[in-house]
Amino acid sequence: MSDNVPALHIRDLTKIYNNGFEALKGVSFDVLPGDFVALLGPNGAGKSTIIGILCSLVRKNSGQVEIFGNNIDSHFSRAKKDIGVVPQEFNFNQFEKVFDIVVTQAGYYGLPRKLSLFRAEKYLRELGLWDKRQDRARTLSGGMKRRLMIARALVHEPRLLILDEPTAGVDIELRRSLWEFLTEINDQGTTIILTTHYLEEAESLCRNIAIIDRGVIVQNTTTRDLLSQLNREVFILDTQEKLADFPTIEGYSGRVVDGYCIEIEVEKSQSLNELFVALSEQDIHVLSMRNKANRLEELFISMTQSTDDQRPSQ
Amino acid sequence: MGIREQWIAYVTLVVKEVRRFTRIWLQTLLPPAITIALYFVIFGTLIGPRIGQMSGFNYMEFVVPGLIMLAVITNSFGNVVSSFFGNKFAGNIEEMLVSPMPNYIILLGFLTGGVARGLTVGVIVTLLSLFFTDLNIQHPLVTVSVVILTSILFSLAGLVNAIYAENFDDISIIPTFVLTPLTYLGGVFYSMSLLPEFWQGVSKLNPVLYMVNAFRYGFLGISDIEISWAFTMLTGFVVALFVFALYLLKTGKNLRA
Incomplete structure (x- = not known):
């Protein structure tokens, strides 16, 4: 064969x-x-x-x-x-x-x-x-x-x-x-x-x-x-300082999960280095970082959702 | 699959089937032995002497071949229907279906398992009968061939029943409402000549009558029916059921989605 x-x-x-x-x-x-x-x-x-x-x-x-x-x-x-x-x-x-x-x-x-x-x-x-x-x-x-x-x-x-x-x-x-x-x-x-x-x-x-x-x-x-193909990832950052509001960082959006934890959306074109620099400038020290969801999971959901949208009659 | 591989697959399935019914011998081998022994005691020893002669033989001698056949029929059928349906119910029939084993090997494997149990029980019951009467087999070849053909036939019937069955009720309906009446009315306990002419005609529609009489002919040399006709019917039913069971396996009836 x-x-x-x-x-x-x-x-x-x-x-x-x-x-x-x-x-x-x-x-x-x-x-x-x-x-x-x-x-x-x-x-x-x-x-x-x-x-x-x-x-x-x-x-x-x-x-x-x-x-x-x-x-x-x-x-x-x-x-x-x-x-x-x-x-x-x-x-x-x-x-x-x-x-x-x-x-x-x-x-x-x-x-x-x-x-x-x-x-x-x-x-x-x-x-x-x-x-x-x-x-x-x-x-x-x-x-x-x-x-x-x-x-x-x-x-x-x-x-x-x-x-x-x-x-x-x-x-x-x-x-x-x-x-x-x-x-x-x-x-x-x-x-x-x-x-x-x-x-x-x-x-x-x-x-x-x-x-x-x-x-x-x-x-x-x-x-x-x-x-x-993944264009956007969501990261969870654990911070040393307690945060009342999400810090203002140009081009990045997110929310405070609890006082010591924030969620940030990062586009594929955006740099993580710039993000950390911006956080440091605001005296925010990041202790750890992780993906909110498995990367493949995000793609999977977006792909199977898009087929839902394409076939509404089913 | 080459011939040697098919042979290995066949032997594997037969060993598995034989191992199954010998492992649970308390459920498969002992009950029919006890039941038939009770028949021997009640019909042969207690009631038999009051009945007297039947077709020129004492009642015990007359009834023994029929009772052996009764045990062979119910156990051949019961073995295949319970084993195959059990495999289907638990899902492990898939082990066979996903393998390269051809359908006829699966069929022959279960068939041989049913025949093995039917004949094992037949031998046990025959040995038990020696405690109650002497056995002189008049036509050994007829006796052996009839019991084997009958066992094959009811093993095939058990397989067909198991393929169609969708729950445990379905595997008890045929034995209860079809097999038992046909067997009991098939001349196990009486000679057809005792019946009125009309019921003799009706009895001739019962295939079990031919098997019991042919088997009795092998033992005692007497029969209510033509032996060659009995063999023709048996062979015809075996071929027809074999082809039908193979067709069901090929089409995957109730086995493949």
Whole structure:
């Protein structure tokens, strides 16, 4: 297979559910091999429908999907071998043992027993579940269950890993360790597509971002390009002095949050240095500064809001 | 998927299914053994002697093949309907659906699981019957082939029921309102020759009658119906249900959105 073949090639994908809901309205996009892509969108935007179609749990109405050049309709077996899916909901048998769940999944992919046992051990160790291998799945914590689903999805070593909100409901420490793990397997060559509601996650992990809203891809570009579109950022400054009113600084606007904290809007063309100079001239000493919201979050909201404005009739 | 990979996937699914019903043997293997043993005690030992001969055999000898068949039918059906629906309800059917396993391997895997439980229970019940009567199998080949075909047929029926079922009520409706009446009225406890002519005609519409009689023929060498017709019907139903179940899996009925 040529290296030029995209890991995922989607063209004019449509899906209308039986209740008449049009979930996808001609979605097209490509994912290159080795990429780490975030698929973002509000609830009901069509993210899970796309994932469902890729792993054949949802039937598309029209359009074309290829996984590493294999069409999911005509070469479904080869296409499916290249995909590993981590769904949003826990969908393993809660009464089975952790080890059995992973080994059984390997068997469904036709892996010989010896290889299945080896791979199950490898991924359960890497995901910190080896000590729990003989436990029934229902006894695991939420984070462990999430990791079990990742181990299960990786056991046949897919070239394309799809994760539907993999860090939903897991604590910060575990989320960070999952990020490290995903970065590691991406570095080893696995293409990753991830949906998430944590935009910080997408900004930290993904090289490319596709935003879908109401069944349409509204943005598909690199994370860097996307962030460069941000024209305005809001910063929160903690000050040493108590402020009664927002200081007058030409070209900058904002408000006092409480006595020792102010919120300032900074345009892309404006300089932070000038801002600090102006504050110093007024004997205001800044102790710390942070973004009010995640940068990507601001863009995301503006983009999905703009599609609202464009389609008022829906 | 190559042939070897398909074989591995099939064996994996069968092992999973067998492991399931053996792990919960208190729910799957013991109850039918107790129920059928009670039938043996009540109908065979307590009431049987008062009934006397049935088609030239004492009642216990007559009723044993039917009771074995009753256990095989209910357990083959019950295993597949509960396992497949359980997988569907909990969502772990997706483990199979996202894999490259062809639909016919999924079908054969569940089917084999149902047959394995049906035959396991059949063997247990047959061994239990030896405490109550002597068994002389007149036509072993007929006996074995009928019990296997019947088990396949009801495993397939269980799968179809499970695919259509949307809640737990739906998986108990068919066994309660269809399977049990058909089985009890299928000549398990009596010879069709005892019925008035009209009801004999009605009974001939009951497919279970053919299975029970063919099985009894294998044991005792007697039957109310033509054996070749029983085999034809059984094979026809098996093929039809297999094709239908495969069609349902292919179209993703109640499985894929």
